[in-house]
Amino acid sequence: MAAATAIFQYIFLLILVYQFDQSYGQQSYLNNKQFDCNVNWSTAMGFKCNGAAKSCRSYLTFRATSTYNSPVTIAYLLDTDATEIARINNVSDVGRIPSGTLIIVPVNCSCSGEFYQHNASYVLKGTVETYYAVANETYQGLTTCQSLQAQNSYNFRNLKVNMKLNIPVRCACPTKNQTASGFKYLLAYLITWGDSFEAIASMFNADVQSIYAANELSPNHLIHPFNPLLIPYKSEPTYINTSLLSFHLPPSPPQLPVVPAPPTSNNSSRKWVFIGVGIGVGVLLLLLVGFLVWFLRYRHRKGTSLAETKDHGDNNFASESVDVYRALPESESKSWSEGVKFAIESLTMYKYEELQHATGSFAEANRIRGSVYRGNFKGDYAAVKMIKGEALEEINVLKQISHSNIIRLSGFCLHDGNTYLVYEYAEKGGLSDLLHSQNKESYSSSCTLNWKQRVQIAYDVADAVNYLHNYANPPYIHKNLKSSNILLDGNMRAKVSNFSLARPLNADNQNEGSLNVQMTRHVIGTHGYMPPEYIENGLVTPKLDVFAIGVVILELLSGREAIRHQGEVGKLGEEELLYATINKVLDGENVREKLQDFMDPQFRNEYPLDLAHSVAQLARNCVAYDLNTRPPMAEVFVTLSKILSSSLDWDPSDELERSRSLDHAR
Ligand SMILES: *[C@@H]1O[C@H](CO)[C@@H](O)[C@H](O)[C@H]1NC(C)=O
Ligand SMILES: *[C@@H]1O[C@H](CO)[C@@H](O)[C@H](O)[C@H]1NC(C)=O
Ligand SMILES: *[C@@H]1O[C@H](CO)[C@@H](O)[C@H](O)[C@H]1NC(C)=O
Ligand SMILES: *[C@@H]1O[C@H](CO)[C@@H](O)[C@H](O)[C@H]1NC(C)=O
Ligand SMILES: *[C@@H]1O[C@H](CO)[C@@H](O)[C@H](O)[C@H]1NC(C)=O
Ligand SMILES: *[C@@H]1O[C@H](CO)[C@@H](O)[C@H](O)[C@H]1NC(C)=O
Ligand SMILES: *[C@@H]1O[C@H](CO)[C@@H](O)[C@H](O)[C@H]1NC(C)=O
Numbered sequence: 001m002a003a004a005t006a007i008f009q010y011i012f013l014l015i016l017v018y019q020f021d022q023s024y025g026q027q028s029y030l031n032n033k034q035f036d037c038n039v040n041w042s043t044a045m046g047f048k049c050n051g052a053a054k055s056c057r058s059y060l061t062f063r064a065t066s067t068y069n070s071p072v073t074i075a076y077l078l079d080t081d082a083t084e085i086a087r088i089n090n091v092s093d094v095g096r097i098p099s100g101t102l103i104i105v106p107v108n109c110s111c112s113g114e115f116y117q118h119n120a121s122y123v124l125k126g127t128v129e130t131y132y133a134v135a136n137e138t139y140q141g142l143t144t145c146q147s148l149q150a151q152n153s154y155n156f157r158n159l160k161v162n163m164k165l166n167i168p169v170r171c172a173c174p175t176k177n178q179t180a181s182g183f184k185y186l187l188a189y190l191i192t193w194g195d196s197f198e199a200i201a202s203m204f205n206a207d208v209q210s211i212y213a214a215n216e217l218s219p220n221h222l223i224h225p226f227n228p229l230l231i232p233y234k235s236e237p238t239y240i241n242t243s244l245l246s247f248h249l250p251p252s253p254p255q256l257p258v259v260p261a262p263p264t265s266n267n268s269s270r271k272w273v274f275i276g277v278g279i280g281v282g283v284l285l286l287l288l289v290g291f292l293v294w295f296l297r298y299r300h301r302k303g304t305s306l307a308e309t310k311d312h313g314d315n316n317f318a319s320e321s322v323d324v325y326r327a328l329p330e331s332e333s334k335s336w337s338e339g340v341k342f343a344i345e346s347l348t349m350y351k352y353e354e355l356q357h358a359t360g361s362f363a364e365a366n367r368i369r370g371s372v373y374r375g376n377f378k379g380d381y382a383a384v385k386m387i388k389g390e391a392l393e394e395i396n397v398l399k400q401i402s403h404s405n406i407i408r409l410s411g412f413c414l415h416d417g418n419t420y421l422v423y424e425y426a427e428k429g430g431l432s433d434l435l436h437s438q439n440k441e442s443y444s445s446s447c448t449l450n451w452k453q454r455v456q457i458a459y460d461v462a463d464a465v466n467y468l469h470n471y472a473n474p475p476y477i478h479k480n481l482k483s484s485n486i487l488l489d490g491n492m493r494a495k496v497s498n499f500s501l502a503r504p505l506n507a508d509n510q511n512e513g514s515l516n517v518q519m520t521r522h523v524i525g526t527h528g529y530m531p532p533e534y535i536e537n538g539l540v541t542p543k544l545d546v547f548a549i550g551v552v553i554l555e556l557l558s559g560r561e562a563i564r565h566q567g568e569v570g571k572l573g574e575e576e577l578l579y580a581t582i583n584k585v586l587d588g589e590n591v592r593e594k595l596q597d598f599m600d601p602q603f604r605n606e607y608p609l610d611l612a613h614s615v616a617q618l619a620r621n622c623v624a625y626d627l628n629t630r631p632p633m634a635e636v637f638v639t640l641s642k643i644l645s646s647s648l649d650w651d652p653s654d655e656l657e658r659s660r661s662l663d664h665a666r
Pocket of ligand 2: 090
């Protein structure tokens, strides 16, 4: 009986201790335990699931980097909502945030076994990424190598590029004790060099005692960078006073104390360095001006017709996912002005459910091509393109560009690690389909393009590319011009699409044809459109686009594809490059006859031969082997505008008369 009572009392005591722990225990500070990946410290696994609620809304902080530099990218990394980040931090959702800026990120936090966590995922990109590097560098200490190892089945030795990791992000919900004191939320702040309790408390407008209590720390305790510190909040945290923004402090040699530091030193009196008061005020002013400009432009802008994008299921798509990780070369000052520029216009952030609804859950019937679907958004058609991974490059490029011959991006959505871009819809589809339709039974000959339409298309494309090279700010090289990336709207006007490979021109030297040279080691593009200097040396200049436009013009003239496979398909060495054929046509004897043979039979001889000869000459110059003899884009555009105005004056019946009279003369 006594034994039973003892056991009963013991159990009662256990329950009491457990209850006590559940209700009142707060979180213990990480204290650099995350450095010791081989030891499964309990505190390194996460904050204990000891709160009043099993799940809650929670907050964490993240410092913008050159890669994760906008609400969208940060939301993508931390698997949360970009609109929310933008709202809380009072910035535009795709606006670029200067590196080092402290951003508040809301997450849904919930108990997963013993610990609280927010689930994110991450695809390894580099060969040198270890659990430790992902935890400390990419996630800045918001997760630990121990918890990564515990929740991913890959052995740390076998980590490879493209592996998808579960990322348990540290977060916590208030304990009963904290709730009783009126605290509703906990924010995990990432300590940086030079921080002190007082500075952190004043930055977050928090009571320093509540911070000590929340982290089971005392004033004498040392705190370390990359160790999240919990800040209790009574209401939703709002954006951090810009005058207190943490710009990157020059990292002092990283302190690596593996053993918890003795609580004797009194480093807590170090003062926060106040910087950026001027910058903060300046930005607010700029944002205000930006808003005014946006407002005026918004009122001015007229509705544009819809265009779509299409993507071949060819190598181009695979290359996209490689290329999107490349960060734009940027200087800090440039990113400031860009941030303001982005704030001027904001794209629609679609919810995934909206896209599902519009595309009938990405039904096969709505598939345009590859991963591009047609969506019906309340009666308006749009093209929805799915891209694996991030596509911030394309979003950022298209956001800065506004031209009637360049496809308009209207919005986007990030879901489950994929990016969905929503474009204007071009009802006539890709130029390549219309031009090379004889290869496809599905097209009737009724939708062939006539001479005027083709010259108009060449002119439109030249207009768009001339704008990109000479008027866009910053100027861009498209790098992937080809007939399948040129879309046609209902009026057969061209829209250039697919900016996944576009890259800005060097800022210091924007004169076309001069030494504006960039080199790249990975040559990506479409065979048949890439100039020799790019294939051989990776040389990227505006003349790369001039070459490609030359090939497109040759396609328009001849109706042939950029590469023609002769004989058996798939056999190497049997292919004919369209750009290599034009010299034979224009050189030597019988140019008229050779040109007539070269021209698309679908013209049925209804074209002005003289103008065709001029266009062919222009195209030949564009595809010249030596890039210095290729004309600059501005010149191509001027030449085409002259040819277009002559073409519009031209009457097909004249030509018929003339050819008849020529036939009679023979
Ligand atoms: C709970 O809160 C009270 C004050 O509200 C405090 O005195 C007490 O120490 C707290 N308990 C724990 C375990 O932190
Ligand atoms: C947010 O930014 C806008 C300018 O974009 C500014 O007018 C507004 O005052 C800011 N809100 C807060 C709470 O600072
Ligand atoms: C948290 O979850 C709710 C509902 O489950 C959702 O509406 C909200 O967007 C989520 N918040 C974040 C930041 O993911
Ligand atoms: C987070 O992931 C863990 C496993 O990695 C899982 O047990 C847990 O249910 C997940 N939590 C949520 C909210 O999805
Ligand atoms: C953790 O990451 C930061 C930022 O990249 C770096 O400065 C620091 O040296 C890293 N810490 C360790 C111990 O590698
Ligand atoms: C740590 O925990 C993981 C999973 O929970 C386990 O696989 C591993 O062996 C543990 N390591 C040590 C050193 O205990
Ligand atoms: C921001 O912080 C500075 C310096 O502490 C202070 O003077 C200013 O009033 C704060 N601004 C706001 C809006 O809280």
